[in-house]
Amino acid sequence: MKIKLSILFICLTMSIFSQEKIDIAFIDVPLLDVLKEIEVNFGVKFSFNTEVVKEEKFSFTKKKCELVYLIGEIERQTPLFFNQINERYYYITKNSNFRSNEYDLLKEVFITNYITSGINKKRNGSISILPKELGVLPGLTEPDILESLKIISGVQSPNETASGIYIRGGTPNQNLVLWDGIKMYYSGHFFGMISAFNPYTTKEITLSKSGTGARYGNRVSGVIDIKTNENVPDRVIGGFGLNMTHADALITIPFSEKTAIFFSARRSFSDILKTFTFNKLSTRVFQTFDDNQENQIIDNNIKFIRNNKFKFSDYTIKFVYKPNEKESLSLSFLNTKNKMFNDFIIPFYEDKYNDRLDINNTGISINWKKTSEKTTHNIKSYFSKFILDYEGNYNYIDNYLFILSMKSNNLTDFGISYNMNYSFSDRTDLFWGYDFTSTKASYKLKYTIDTEEQNQYTSLQEDKGTNNTHSLFIEYLYDNSNWNINSGVRFNYFSKIDKPVLEPRLYFEKKLSKNFSIKGSFEQKHQTLSQIIEFQTSSLGFDLENQIWAQVNNDDIPIQKSMQISSGILFNKNNWKIDIEPYYKKVSGMTSQTSGYNDQTDDFSNGKGKIYGIDILINKKINNYRTWINYSYTKNRFKFLDLENKFFPANHDITNYFSWSHAYKLNNYELSLGWVQRTGNPYTAVKEFLIDDYGFPVIYLDLDNINALRLPTYSRLDASLIYSFNFSERWKGRLGFSLLNIFKRKNILSRTYSAIVVRNSDNNIEHKLKVVDKTSLGITPNFVFRVNF
Template identity: 75%
Template sequence: MKIKLSILFICLAMSIFSQEKIDISFINTPLLDVLKQTESNFGVKFSFNTEIIQKEIFSFSKKNCELVYLLGEIERQTSFTFKKINDRYYYITNKATLSEDYYTLLNEILVTNYITSGINKKKSGAISILPKELGVLPGLTEPDVLESLKIIPGVQSPDETAAGIYIRGGTPNQNLVLWDGIKTYYLGHFFGMISAFNPYTTKEVVLSKSGTSAKYGNRVSGVIDIKTTEEIPEKITGSFGLNMTHADAFVNIPLSKQTALSFSARSSYSNFLKTFTFNKLSTRVFQTFNNNQENNIIDKNIKFSRDNEFNFSDYTAKFITNLSEKESLSFSFLHTKNKMYNDFTVPDYEDKYNDQINIKNTGMSINWEKQSNEKTTHNIKSYFSTFTLDYSADYSYFEDYLTEHSSKINILNDVGISYNVNYSLNNKTDILLGYDYTSTDSEYDLKYSYSLQGQNQYNSQQNEESSNDTHSIFGEYLYDSYNWNINAGLRFNYFSKIDKLVLEPRLYLEKKLNTNFSFKTSFEQKHQTLSQIIEFQTSSLGFDLENQIWAQVNDDDIPLQKSLQISTGILFNKDNWKIDIEPYYKKVTGMTSQTSGYNDQTDDFSNGEGKIYGIDVLINKKFNNYRTWVNYSYTKNRFKFLDLENKFFPANHDITNYFSWSHAYKLNSYEFSLGWIYRTGNPYTAVKEFYNTENGFPIIDLDSDNINALRLPNYHRLDASMTYTFNFSKNWKGKLGVSVLNIYNQKNILSRTYNAIPTINSDNDLEYQLEQVDKVSLGITPNIVFRVSF
């Protein structure tokens, strides 16, 4: 009886709410303002494209007006229509527009504004980031695609770079990163300090930390799926802007009512202007590289000169066509480029160092989709991706008395095609079936040589060419109701290079316990055939910025990686409070000491495993225009290798405690954000013994019995941002922003290593001394942005 009365009370309350009456009076009011006022008055939310709304003017007056009557009057006076998703959410589309992207997007969302505006939680458990709707974040003036991920619990960057995305203890090369279906192998500019993806072309970024969909394969950690805009505008739209590191422009051109073409370009301008922000980033990036070269000068009074140049750029293009009302086709193109040149000279010794590096990542994709009937949708995707790293270094001393040469080439060619069909059994249940084929060719070539008085003294070369074909069949069961969300899938993979068939089960389940609480759990198993190995041969001349190369699995010294992850948690959502608590456990096998960065402590590849367990916590609360959220992660990330202790020790990127507290406030056209980060310092290994041999060569013996037993000081910093938006005219908008990283200029230490430095002793003989080398984080770093959109 009590249950029936409760249901009756809820129904009555909903009825009263839905029939709420408000006095309405709008006279030549911009429709955008009308919608905002309506959201406030009736407690509803609208999703729409601001660009198509902003020109409309609306006039209407009525006492005791109901929401349904007001929406009907807006539809009568304009070309827009309202589509109701539930009692709270609506999406708005043009009556002449056939696309239902906004409905499709909202229909997948479970929790809106999961952290801040533009970040939502999907029913599959994945996190969706919409850059165009994203509020200003601490330390950012623009919605950087990768930096935005770091406010999500479980996503960290121990090396303080944008591209260094570590998801629940997984390393960056264990993440699957897709850009319009193209696999990308180099994610950053300026050695990872800036994301390689233009945020103004991006429609959505989907992050999966666990319970990954069965359609994703061949990586053992997280998935970052970047999708670009699919809008066919009524007129030419775009934007251009400038900050203290680069300039960019984006334009979207309608060719007809069914087709559109978009372009974007970004480029640094450090060749002719080095700003204070660029200099700060440069100091952070090149500090150990420069020190390694300068420390070879025995007499510290000797003068030297340095010419250090760096530039980067990226370009994208996309063609979209709606072949019919239910069929679409698109072509996407991406190209990123990084180039560095360094010339270091010591005139008195006739010492000359020259380093050059070129890194390119280019890709193309085709995507076809057709809804053959009300229940069946077909999709075919094909892509090609190529990655090239080309590095060379030369050193000469005293009229070529001694010369050294080092070079490194790493090339990847990756091509793939996939087909999947989605069949809707009913309005709650879908079945997804598909097939993937990928073919990856990899090559690396490492060379080192030195000559004395023109006579060749030593030559070394390591190279390998390899290829692997992967065939995958996958299926997924999706169930979505008010109380249950279930994504259960299986993926079968066959890897040709090692002739192995593997099975990957995937599961994400969420159960609504009551109106406010939900229980969730996930399970997944993954495999990976392509890894990055650490190489030290080409770093002999001091280059340590890009010492990783992609290499194929061979089931010998580079085994097949395998991960298993289990998680469970509770989600609370009520009265603008959101609390998400999720503990997890992850095990990774098939690791090697060289792929994990411990080969400086053993001369051989050493097989091992990793165990990671932790808990991610998010607490989020909104008060009118102010929002605050706390992100906390506890992680234990342990590795074990046969030749290194053969016992578990902290991983290089192990961060036991990570805490951040962020704030965002919007006041009219201004947005403010402030955030503080505090975390455990990175682990490092102490020196056990240092000595000079009889021949005068230095020996640094690290404490291999206690790897990573010590910790650097705890890391903390305070970041802030502010933006102001304004109108130049009816169709032109501007944005001005300023951000400051590390406001109180904390000198955080990111890593600690050791070098042997040549000196002259009291007997006037050459000897080496041990030097502790600390890589220090960014100091106080301001940035300014100016942007125009039309």
């Protein structure tokens, strides 16, 4: 159950504890005897009521154990809370909210409360987020998994969505997203505005920006590894909640001391009730889609009928079996669904527009793990399936002109792996394993124009392919009080292109003093699966989901490759944390359509990218108040052979990104305030607008100066307030309120162009160039009510 934040605080302030290390070997020893022995061995004193500890027993074995880890293990196994008075004295109290075995001791954590409570920096350079411990964040009423990542320097969302996670210039499809070992290919609800993963079932999210371990492969950017709860409770626990977009419920049922089943479900209710929050999100999502359809109306006085419906849901099931403390078997299942219906009718013209979209992502995984004195064996397997189906029917002038637009994208992914960790000592480990994955991807795009039931034009584009990947990997881990090294190599063989590749990885930290460390990393990665941008359906206005997964073919879709190197410094003293890390990244194997730059031709143009920048975090804690500043400077440049053939800013290039956040806790209240200001997104100007010989409008972009212009500076202020209370000792409640974009600033996220039909002063119809700006969310409130038991 819930581990106390004091474990994290103790880890943070470990430098003030005794640094003596002794061999620990307690097997079912009365806790009173354990405490007395600790006092003697470490030279500390504990003050406590003997009635609190007399029934407790303790088991723990570790060579060269420090006091901080020993205290943490006692708090994990028993309902005790260690309060530090000074360097030597502690008083012990009982934790009434204690639930045993909720988390394994976070022995790999280097800096706890790295940004705010529940966000920790591990010794291998990755960031750990514990949703159950997470403090309130600006603009969030609930700990949304993907939104929570955005307060970490180097993580951005230029399109203002939860699923649009850009890590150090990498695009979302270049991130490896895992849920209980299942590869996920669609991670958002409501076109990415909400994360597809239930935070209340999640135990830990691990984010890797650089120096990624060799165990992760087949993506060229960051890693987002999501693990769900897996410990067997001693009673039924659960919760339910409601906000202004969806409702959810979850329950954990133990069948015995060794087995339990976890179940969760979420569903939107926008198809039944449209709240003010949903309407704000809907306006943000559908603004250009609706605008493009309404542009079909020449005269403003002509009425139209619109019916937009959208709903999403997800549910998870997990079964856990733990025959003993050293062995576990789990089975996890996840299903996410998104459905959209759009009907648009212009009675005067007898025009009818119908759009239907279904997106499903389903996955299942099996995980077996067994630990002995020196070795840990792990066998896991997963299956993931992604389906996207879209159909648009457009009837003009009572079926005189009929346009059909269809799109389907199917992907299945199966994998099985074995790995083993061998501990030579408390300082040295060797981790190695083998992965096999088989990925099948297919897509089909069809566009048909009929006039009076006579086929005038048909376009059909389709492709399918299967790639089998065999991977061997090995990691060497060394960790003592001064050095932390994680070095490794991954060997991949991709069957579809008959190509072997080698990927070296390295991360290290060197402690120069008690409060100051240096770090560095190097990594190479490859990726065989890409998302291409298709423009047929988006030309009809449907630009919401115009990305499709496609398999590498060594022709127009080459294998992607990235190389990243970074260095940095860490400072941690007197509740100050400073982390500065410059980096440089190169990416090759890109195409203009996988990056979305070539919307005037179907040709693929090969290219490469280079990204360099610096991430800075400054964090200060004063009693119950915490403030942190994130700053990222990024230069993200691409070059394509047929587009300028010189480096130009990427579509998501954000040169300067600055955020300043605050969090304050007073009794049962938590308040957070956050301000973000960043460089506006780049865009390309129009070079020429003309009418061709057939009377159709043509827009030529200035491809000699791609993304040479910038939108205005983006700025937003968000706030959140949470109140926690108890119905009883077991039943606990939570009320929350959040407000996005408090000053109602109109931020422009993107700028494109379209040709619209208008009446001129002579009452004649003509085409006119229109600037289409997609704007950010306006002022958007949200409420949440939650009960846990």
